[in-house]
Amino acid sequence: MSCPNSLDDSGSLSEYIRTYVFVRFSSPCRHREMYSPEPNSVPETTQQEKGDSLTEGYVSELLDFTRVSVTQNNFQEMKEIWAQWDDEVKRLFYCHYGDLPYLLDVKIDERLFRALVQYWNSAYSCFTFGKVDLVPTIEEYTALIRCPKIQVDRIYSKGASGPAFLKKLMNITGMREQWVTARIKQKGDCRCIPWRHLRDLILAHPDMKKRVDVFALSIYGMVVFPKALGHVDEAVSDLFDRLSKGTTPVPAILAETFRSLNACRRAGGGRFIGCAQLLLSWFHSHFWKVEKVSYRVFSENYSPLKELAATPRRDDITEENWMAILQNLEEEDVEWRAPSMVPDEILYRCGDFDWVPLLGVWGAVGYAPLLVLRQYRSRQFTPLTYGLAQCEFVFTGNNYKRRVREISNA
Template structure:
């Protein structure tokens, strides 16, 4: 069984038988008659380091650098955004049961497991069986810091400080290195991160420091929690139904449970007393046994010769029993093997601690896992009987008489001052609402005033226009009256003129009728004179025409005779002396003939 993984069904049955037999043979973690040394109430401080500087550093990195960090260290940066509920954490601490390394809430046992923290951190470089452990022979602290940070020996020695039995280096010295070289994995701030670069898993160390710090505070009755409170609360939220129902895309490669928890966790402000009362009476039905982001896989339940899982931390070692919380994996809860858990814790000092560390490291080379069939959070009869008679450390016992429904516990129980404060806030809210309403009414009134001003201005303009129109009408009416007066005068004048025209017409007709005879006689005389003159002109014209005809005849006759004489002279001159002369003589004869012919027409 220690050398390999068992078949799912057979493995579960075999482990069931082995666990019950071992528990019966070896006994429980603590025997009957055990006197608890734990105080009734633990005053635990959950004050965390200021993470603002880390957030600022993270915000300064590029996406490429962030992805490199995710690849090396998983989803650790999301823890920067997990809010610490101090009331809840202090209440949780009261229920830490060091005898069984688990939280015991009434009839319920819960504890974060290696598988759950591994699923939450989601670091791809983790090798689940390769755990962090402090080697027996290690270099001195300052030599290791030189190897991790790359600082010189002189710088290291001047920055080393002692804190109790431990040596450390200040945050300011390391912050400069982170800001200067954010992309270099070798600039880790602790030996743990230095070992993470070698693909070891940090989950066992984180669990060990969480369990160790809770146990120390419980045993001392007070103290400061030194561990990852953010991761513990994220785990608790997932089992306590304080997360809104969301679809967990667990089979998607980029799904991040921590990111989902941060965005979907319900914010409740519950006093510590309410949390304690609620957890004190917690029942199985109130628990989300299997976290919604948890995928059923192989479960580590023991290492080597140990009947449970030993965890090596940074300062000491402690063990826990995964078989105690099988319901967190959806399996049937049977009787777990718990013998030796009380003696599992030891610090890294003393004579034999190195030997014990070596044994645990060797045991992790022989891990045993089980594969079971998910059948729901059922329990066996043997487990129920054992759970009823089990002896626990000093933890708050269930109080059945004062038990109330979970919803009532989650309601804030207010003090008188808080009631007055809420009443004041309520009245203040009412006043604010009333002021807001008055402001709104004031705004509407202002708008109404503006509208009224616009209307008044509009009416003023209309009134001014009406008055101007009235003045224009008065002016037009006055002009119309004047024009009417003028028209009346003109009409009277027109009537007078018409009368005059009528009289003048009658006078003209009268004058015309009396002067027509005289004018006729005068016209006849003028006509006779004109006829006489016309007759004389005709006679004169006839005389002139006769005289003109005579003169024309004389003129043509004289011209013809003159041409004939000239033709005779030329014919005599040129005779027959040449052909030209003869032609000229013929031409002259023709002229002469034409002259004679023309004379006949004159």
Template sequence: MYSPELNSIFEEIWDQWNDEVRQLFYNNYEDLPYLLDVKVDKHLFRALAQFWNPAYNCFTFGKVDLVPTIEEYMALLRCSKFQEDRAYSRDSLKDLILAHPDVRKRVDVFALSIYNLVVFPKALGHVDKAVTDLFDQLDKRVTPVPAISAETFRSLNACRKAGEGRFISCAQLLLAWFHSHFWKVDRVSYRVFSENYSPLKEIVATPRRDDILEEKWMAILQNLQEEDIE
């Protein structure tokens, strides 16, 4: 699972960029940086994983079945483009992103870093070649979301089979998807229909309790009703 140490490195890089570079990133990769701000509630995540049903590839909360779809992940990320063709040592990423003379290249490497270390966090020492191979196939007409979704299912199944297996897909995106199904009364507004609306940004900005223990989450999830879920 993604570590706080890596998150601090990304935040340091982001803070050193001016508005022009940040806008270039948003123009090319849209909501990807908001994943850095999604807090991983370990108690909720551990409870959530126990309700994954490998036989049907869905979460079963009592009588309610819920599954993260490709369409939902696409709506959350709003991101489809990568332009990278090499692997980088994690230790060199910070220097490369900050020092590269080509601003566009700095933006691309930063996006690649987030996707490898946050969305596909499997390689321990380097940016995974499988990730860069995936990016080689992507253009404006192709999205990496199906691969993200498949890795999420694979990792959840592995966790359930192993009992205490390690989740090595994107915990931030999975929790963002989970939270997106529990909006309250004011969840619907004109902003939802705006092309500039960012569901991931709104999820990040919504205050959430982080003091609920795993046992309490288990009881909450076990007793969910259809009317509780958006």
């Protein structure tokens, strides 16, 4: 794969070259409500009658500058641990947790990231680049993570009751109560466990499977949900505790990504606490041009995240020129179906919702895949978005549990 060489500071897009072929797999989730690509599935008259997620008179403004921080944890120690493991241990990790370690190698271009936030439409939960609308989808993120243990219909939901943080850590680490209790710390308004204690456990635990589990927990807490730098948040352990049952983390990852983007966009700044590595990998996956030559078949061993992480990229494009590039995107500049996706059914609504509500680890948000049907190579129409913006809330107070149950049931 060649490195892009024609992306310059004039605002033009480089020509990426890639060959591939799609292979169809049967869906493991038969009872989901799937989309049949008919352009008139939701008439515009219905949209006009019910309205959309915006209040009357709303005007979306592009800020001149967004002061977004994408401060990351230091992953050097995690990289060194991963490099020391042999192929057998790495295969054990891949089998249970997928391709997450490749996130450690994804470099964050802060200038590109800040430019992306500028074009985030917090009301509709999508990116609007000139005439192009794009959004990360459940199907795309599932393909990037590529974990065989994920069951796409087992969605994470924050339980009203369950094992305490202490018990979850004891179960994950295999350590006794006294050891865990001594290492739980209060960090702001939440409880955490410092990375240094998890690191020591990974290096010394006699059970290799437990080493793998604790390492995976650390990636989730330090890379995927990096709320408290140098620590793994209690809420992350709740999600991680469900992974052994096949629960998919993807909706939760998307929920916190969208919620953090919304917060940064609305406030004109702040610290992004979603998974910047996955978001940038998703972004780059849509800018490959397809050359019609020999086809490449995706095997079960193919890792799109590994390839994206290893691809050299220009890092000297200014934020202003990234802004110009994104503003002037045309349809022909985008590979609408990300190369990592295979043709399959898509999840486009849940229960009585006309869109997809997502439950994260700290809050909920909604997104509408029908806004970006072109990403599925289908015909675009105006979907229902009534109530979409009102779906966003945090898991605090007395009323959120009822709303969580409604979404879980859907």
